Amino acid sequence: xxxxxxxxxxxxxxxxxxxxxxxxxxxxxxxxxxxxxxxxxxxxxxxxxxxxxxxxxxxxxxxxxxxxxxxxxxxxxxxxxxxxxxxxxxxxxxxxxxxxxxxxxxxxxxxxxxxxxxxxxxxxxxxxxxxxxxxxxxxxxxxxxxxxxxxxxxxxxxxxxxxxxxxxxxxxxxxxxxxxxxxxxxxxxxxxxxxxxxxxxxxxxxxxxxxxxxxxxxxxxxxxxxxxxxxxxxxxxxxxxxxxxxxxxxxxxxxxxxxxxxxxxxxxxxxxxxxxxxxxxxxxxxxxxxxxxxxxxxxxxxxxxxxxxxxxxxxxxxxxxxxxxxxxxxxxxxxxxxxxxxxxxxxxxxxxxxxxxxxxxxxxxxxxxxxxxxxxxxxxxxxxxxxxxxxxxxxxxxxxxxxxxxxxxxxxxxxxxxxxxxxxxxxxxxxxxxxxxxxxxxxxxxxxxxxxxxxxxxxxxxxxxxxxxx
Amino acid sequence: xxxxxxxxxxxxxxxxxxxxxxxxxxxxxxxxxxxxxxxxxxxxxxxxxxxxxxxxxxxxxxxxxxxxxxxxxxxxxxxxxxxxxxxxxxxxxxxxxxxxxxxxxxxxxxxxxxxxxxxxxxxxxxxxxxxxxxxxxxxxxxxxxxxxxxxxxxxxxxxxxxxxxxxxxxxxxxxxxxxxxxxxxxxxxxxxxxxxxxxxxxxxxxxxxxxxxxxxxxxxxxxxxxxxxxxxxxxxxxxxxxxxxxxxxxxxxxxxxxxxxxxxxxxxxxxxxxxxxxxxxxxxxxxxxxxxxxxxxxxxxxxxxxxxxxxxxxxxxxxxxxxxxxxxxxxxxxxxxxxxxxxxxxxxxxxxxxxxxxxxxxxxxxxxxx
Numbered sequence: 127x128x129x130x131x132x133x134x135x136x137x138x139x140x141x142x143x144x145x146x147x148x149x150x151x152x153x154x155x156x157x158x159x160x161x162x163x164x165x166x167x168x169x170x171x172x173x174x175x176x177x178x179x180x181x182x183x184x185x186x187x188x189x190x191x192x193x194x195x196x197x198x199x200x201x202x203x204x205x206x207x208x209x210x211x212x213x214x215x216x217x218x219x220x221x222x223x224x225x226x227x228x229x230x231x232x233x234x235x236x237x238x239x240x241x242x243x244x245x246x247x248x249x250x251x252x253x254x255x256x257x258x259x260x261x262x263x264x265x266x267x268x269x270x271x272x273x274x275x276x277x278x279x280x281x282x283x284x285x286x287x288x289x290x291x292x293x294x295x296x297x298x299x300x301x302x303x304x305x306x307x308x309x310x311x312x313x314x315x316x317x318x319x320x321x322x323x324x325x326x327x328x329x330x331x332x333x334x335x336x337x338x339x340x341x342x343x344x345x346x347x348x349x350x351x352x353x354x355x356x357x358x359x360x361x362x363x364x365x366x367x368x369x370x371x372x373x374x375x376x377x378x379x380x381x382x383x384x385x386x387x388x389x390x391x392x393x394x395x396x397x398x399x400x401x402x403x404x405x406x407x408x409x410x411x412x413x414x415x416x417x418x419x420x421x422x423x424x425x426x427x428x429x430x431x432x433x434x435x436x437x438x439x440x441x442x443x444x445x446x447x448x449x450x451x452x453x454x455x456x457x458x459x460x461x462x463x464x465x466x467x468x469x470x471x472x473x474x475x476x477x478x479x480x481x482x483x484x485x486x487x488x489x490x491x492x493x494x495x496x497x498x499x500x501x502x503x504x505x506x507x508x509x510x511x512x513x514x515x516x517x518x519x520x521x522x523x524x525x526x527x528x529x530x531x532x533x534x535x536x537x538x539x540x541x542x543x544x545x546x547x548x549x550x551x552x553x554x555x556x557x558x559x560x561x562x563x564x565x566x567x568x569x570x571x572x573x574x575x576x577x578x579x580x581x582x583x584x585x586x587x588x589x590x591x592x593x594x595x596x
Numbered sequence: 597x598x599x600x601x602x603x604x605x606x607x608x609x610x611x612x613x614x615x616x617x618x619x620x621x622x623x624x625x626x627x628x629x630x631x632x633x634x635x636x637x638x639x640x641x642x643x644x645x646x647x648x649x650x651x652x653x654x655x656x657x658x659x660x661x662x663x664x665x666x667x668x669x670x671x672x673x674x675x676x677x678x679x680x681x682x683x684x685x686x687x688x689x690x691x692x693x694x695x696x697x698x699x700x701x702x703x704x705x706x707x708x709x710x711x712x713x714x715x716x717x718x719x720x721x722x723x724x725x726x727x728x729x730x731x732x733x734x735x736x737x738x739x740x741x742x743x744x745x746x747x748x749x750x751x752x753x754x755x756x757x758x759x760x761x762x763x764x765x766x767x768x769x770x771x772x773x774x775x776x777x778x779x780x781x782x783x784x785x786x787x788x789x790x791x792x793x794x795x796x797x798x799x800x801x802x803x804x805x806x807x808x809x810x811x812x813x814x815x816x817x818x819x820x821x822x823x824x825x826x827x828x829x830x831x832x833x834x835x836x837x838x839x840x841x842x843x844x845x846x847x848x849x850x851x852x853x854x855x856x857x858x859x860x861x862x863x864x865x866x867x868x869x870x871x872x873x874x875x876x877x878x879x880x881x882x883x884x885x886x887x888x889x890x891x892x893x894x895x896x897x898x899x900x901x902x903x904x905x906x907x908x909x910x911x912x913x914x915x916x917x918x919x920x921x922x923x924x925x926x927x928x929x930x931x932x933x934x935x936x937x938x939x940x941x942x943x944x945x946x947x948x949x950x951x952x953x954x955x956x957x958x959x960x961x962x963x964x965x966x
Contacts, residue, residue: 168713171738171747178751183668245666249705279600286598294600295607302608310619316627318700322708327618335611364597371607375614381710384682386695388625391618457682461674461712531712534687538715539744547745 131215136492138217139208142224143492144575146204147485149232151568153196154478158561160189165554169547179243187247187254188239193473194252194332195235195263201481202340203228203270206293208488209347210274213290214281220273230266234259250311250321251329257312264304271297288363288412292343295371299335303328319386323379330378333472338440339370341480342409345437348480348487349417352430358415366408373398373405380451383460399451402444410441428502432483435510439475443468443517458532463546464524466553467517474560475513482509485571495574505570508563516556523549626697634797649796652702653788660788663781665705667749674709675718675792680804689723690716691794692803699794714746721793724930730786731764731778739768752782803861828923828935835924838917847906847913847921857929863901865894868929877922877936879962881944884918885911887956902956911953915941 164185166173174180203224211218218224238255241247246256253260274297278290307328311321350357357363380395417424417434424434447468450459482505490496523546530542597603631649633642642648653661664670677691685691695718700706725733729740735753737744753776756763763775778786797803838847840855853859857868867873872894873880887905891898905911906921913921915938926933 167747168745171745173747175748176750181667181749182747183671185668186671187668247666247668249665249670249707251710275600284598286603291597291603294603298604298607299611302611306611306615306619310623316623318626318629318703319697319706319708320623320627322700322706323622324619326710327614368606368610371610375611376617379618384678384694385676386697386699386708388622388697391622394617453682460678460683461710463711463713465711532684534684534689539741543713543745544743550745 132212132491135211135215135217136208138219138221139211140492142218142221142228143204143208143488145225146200146207146228147489147571148575149228150197150200150204150481151571153192153200153232153235154564155561155568157189157193157197158557158564160185160192162554162557162561164189165550165557168550169554178245184243184245184247188242190469191242191252191254192235192239194337195238195255196232198337198473198477199231199235199267200228201485202297202336203231205344205481205484205488206274206297206340207277208492209289209293209344210278213287213347214278216277216280216282218277219280220276224270224273227266227269230262231270234262234266238263250307250325252332253307253311253325253328260304260308264301264308268301271301287346288357288360288367289343289347291364291367292339292346295367296336296338296340296343299339300332303331303335323382323387323391326381327375327379330381331375333469334370334374334378337472337477338374339367341436341440341477342370344480344484345409345413345433348429348433348484349413349437352427352487353416353420353423355416355419357412358419359411362408363412366405366412369402369405369408373401377402377451380456381460381465383453383456396451396453396456399448403448406441406444406448410437413437414441428499428506429483429487431506432479432486432509435506436476436479436483439471439479439513443471443475446521459524459528462524462528462531463520463549464528467520467524470513470520471517475517479509479513482506482567489571489574493574495577497570497574501566501570505563505566508559508566512556512560512563516553516560519549519552519556523552629698629701631702632698632799634799636799647796649798650699650702650794653791656784656787657791658704658788660784660786661703661705661707663785664788665707667785670707670709672709672711672713672746673707673715673717674712675716676708677716677718677794685716686804691719692722693794693797693801694804695794696798696801698798698800717789717792719793719795721790722795727786727790728764730789731776731782732766734782734785735764735766735776736768739766742769749782750776752779752785753777754779797861805860831920831923831935832927833924835920835922836928838913838921839924842908844908846908847917848908849906849921849925852903853925857925857931862897863899865892865897865899867925868931870894873925874931874933877940878944880922881918881936881941882948882957882962884913884922885945885948886951886953887911888958888962889956890958890960892959905954905956915945 163174163180164182167175167180167182167185207218207224235255238259241256241259242254248254248257255263275294278294307324310316310324315321346357346363377395377398380392380399382395383392385392413434414437417430417437424430449455450464450468486497486502526549527542527546530536530545536542631651633646633648635643635646637643652658675695677685677693677695679694680686686694695708699718700708731753733740733746734749736748736750737746738748753764756775756777759765759775760777763777766774766776768774838845839849839853840846842848842851852864853867854864857866859866865872872883872892883903884906887910888903889901891900893899907913907917918941919936919938922936925931926936
C-alpha cells in the first residue's frame with residue numbers, strides 16, 4: 127500500500143499530538159468543574175464554604191489558569207506542531223523531548239494550581255501561580271517552541287503563508303511577554319500601581335497575543351483546506367497580521383479608565399482599541415468571504431462549522447469590545463461582570479470553538495479513526511447553546527450591573543447585586559451545559575486516541591497492518 | 597516574512613515599543629514616587645515637620661494584605677476610587693477623593709482589582725465598622741447583610757461552646773446564636789481592612805467637595821451603643837437629631853461640622869477625635885451657648901472663623917438640648933467620653949448669666965476662665 131507524504135508526517139507526529147490533545151482534554155474537564163463550582167458559589171454563597179481550598183476567589187482564578195495554560199497551552203502545542211509540520215512538509219523531530227517537555231509543562235501547571243488553592247497565590251493577573259513554578263513552565267515552553275521553530279525551518283518551500291505567521295508569532299509572543307512581565311514584576315519590581323499596569327498588560331496580552339493570533343492562524347489554515355478554495359482577498363491578511371502586531375499590545379489597558387494611574391495609559395488603550403477594527407475587519411472578510419462561498423460545506427462539515435462559529439464570534443464580540451472601550455460606555459461597565467463576558471467570549475466562544483474544530487479535523491487524520499458525526503454534532507449544539515447563554519447572561523447582566531452601580535443612592539447588596547443574581551443563575555446553568563458538552567468532547571477524542579481493544583477490532587487490525595507496512 | 601529571524605525581530609519589536617511605553621515610560625513617570633505632605637510650600641517641597649503620606653501599614657496589616665491576596669478577595673473587591681468624571685465612587689461614599697498612584701507606593705501587594713461584585717474597599721477603614729462587625733462579616737456575611745453573596749469564611753474562626761472572653765457573637769438568619777473566636781489570620785485581615793484608608797490629601801489630589809451637605813448620619817449609633825443604658829442611648833439619639841436638624845428646634849451643627857464630624861479641612865474644625873470635644877466639658881458648654889470666634893487650634897491645625905451660637909434662632913438651645921447634643925458628639929465617630937447632664941449645663945449657664953446672648957467666646961477667654 128502506498129503511503130502519501132502527508133500520512134508520513136501525520137504518523138511522525140502521532141504520539142506527540144495524541145499526548146497534547148489528551149492532556150488538553152483533561153484540563154478542559156478540570157476547568158469545567160472549577161467553573162461550575164465558582165458559578166455555584168455566586169448563586170449560593172454557602173456552597174463548599176467551609177473549605178479553605180475553595181474560596182470563590184481561589185476557584186475562579188484557578189479555573190482561569192487551568193483553562194488558559196492547561197487547555198489553551200496544550201492545544202496550542204498540539205495543533206501548532208501539526209499545522210507547522212504539514213505546511214513545512216517535514217516530519218516532526220525530537221518527539222521524545224517534546225513529550226517530556228509537555229509532561230513537565232503539565233506537572234508545572236498542576237503544582238501551580240494546587241499552590242493557588244493552598245494559599246500561595248501571586249497577585250499578578252494570569253501570573254497567579256506561585257513564583258517557584260514559573261521557571262519550570264518557561265523552560266519547558268521554550269524547548270517546545272524551539273523544536274517548532276526547527277520544524278518550521280526544515281520546510282521544503284521557502285515562502286510562508288498566513289497560518290504560519292499567526293501561529294509562529296503567537297508561540298513567540300508568549301515567552302517575550304513572560305520575560306517582560308517577570309523582569310518588571312519579580313526581578314526588578316517597582317512600587318505601587320506601576321506593577322498593576324504591567325500585570326494587567328500581561329494578563330490581557332496573553333489573550334490578545336497568545337490565544338487570539340493562534341486561533342486566527344488555525345482558522346486561516348482550516349477554512350481553505352476544508353472548503354478547497356484559496357482565502358478570498360488573501361493580500362489583506364498581511365495587513366491584518368501587522369495591525370494586530372502593532373496595535374494589540376497597546377489596546378489592552380483601557381480597563382484602567384479613571385484609576386490610580388496617569389491618564390495617558392487608559393487613553394492610549396482606548397484609541398488603540400478603536401483602531402483594532404481594521405485587523406478585525408480583515409480577518410472577518412478573509413474568513414467569511416471564503417467560507418460562505420460554499421455554505422453547504424460549512425453546514426455539513428463539523429470541524430468547519432466549529433471554526434466558523436469561532437470566527438463569527440470573534441468578529442461580533444470584537445466589535446462589541448470596541449464599543450465597550452469607548453470612555454462613555456467604559457464608565458458604565460468598567461468594573462462590572464462584563465469583564466467576564468470579554469474573557470469567556472475570547473476563551474470559549476472564539477478560541478475553544480476553533481480548537482474543537484481543529485482537533486476534529488486533525489485527529490482522524492493522525493489516528494486513522496473517525497469520530498461519529500452524531501457525537502460531534504451533539505457536542506456542537508450543546509457548546510453553541512452553552513456559550514450563547516453564558517455570553518448573553520454576562521452581557522446583559524454586566525450592563526445591568528454597571529448601570530445600577532452608577533447610581534449612588536442604590537444599596538449595594540440589596541439592590542445592585544441582587545438585581546444581577548438571576549444572571550448568575552443563568553451562568554451556573556450554562557456552565558453545567560458546557561461541562562456536559564466538554565465531557566462529550568473529551569470522550570470523543572479519548573475514544574479515538576485510546577481505542578477500546580474489545581470493540582471493532584477488525585478496523586483496528588486494518589489500521590495496524592497499514593501502519594506496519596511503513 | 598520568510599526568514600524566521602527577521603520575522604521574529606519584527607514581531608518582537610512591535611511588542612518592544614509597547615514595552616517602552618507601558619513599562620519603561622510608566623516607571624520613569626511614576627515609578628519613584630515618595631511620601632509627601634498634604635500641601636507643598638512655594639519651593640514645591642514639604643514644609644518642615646509636616647506629616648508625610650501615605651503611611652505604611654502596621655506589621656499585622658501587612659500580613660493581612662498577604663492573607664487577603666491568598667484568599668482571593670481581590671477577585672470581587674477593587675481598591676480604587678475612580679476620578680469624579682469616570683464614575684460615581686465618591687458619591688457612593690467609597691472615598692473622600694479619587695485614588696492616585698502615590699496612595700499605593702508603600703504596599704507590597706497592590707490589590708487594586710478590576711471587578712466589583714462586592715463594594716470597593718479602598719477606604720473601608722473610614723467607614724467606621726467596629727472590629728467585631730468585620731469579624732462577624734468575615735465569618736458569615738449573611739448574618740449582617742441578609743442578601744450578601746459574599747461567601748462565609750468559617751475556617752478563619754474557632755467555634756466556641758460558650759461565650760468566653762475574646763469571642764464574637766454571630767446571630768445567623770435562622771436566629772441561632774454562635775460564639776466564635778478569630779484565628780490569627782482573621783485578626784490580621786481585620787487589621788488590614790481597618791487600615792485601608794485614603795483619608796489624607798496629597799498635592800496632586802484634594803478631597804472632593806460635596807455640593808450640598810448630605811444630612812444623613814451613617815447608622816453607627818445602633819451599632820456602638822447596643823450595650824449602653826437606655827437613658828444614655830436616648831440622650832445620644834436625641835442629640836443626633838439636634839446635630840442633624842437645620843431648622844427650628846435643631847442645632848444645625850451638621851452644616852459646618854458635617855455628618856462625618858470631620859468638618860471641612862481648613863475651614864471648619866473636626867469634632868471627631870478633638871481635644872476640645874473630648875476634654876473639659878465647661879468649655880464646650882460655653883461654646884454651645886454663645887458661639888466662638890477667632891483663632892482656634894484643633895488636632896494640630898489652626899482655624900480662624902466664626903461659630904455663631906448653635907440653634908435656630910441662634911442661642912435658642914435649652915439646657916437639656918445642649919446636654920444631649922454634646923453627649924452625642926462626645927460619643928460618635930470613634931469618640932468616647934462621659935455624658936453631659938442638663939444640671940452641668942445649668943451650672944455653667946448660671947456662672948455666665950451676665951454675658952450677652954451674641955457675645956461670642958474667644959479661645960483666650962475660655963482658657964483664662966479655667
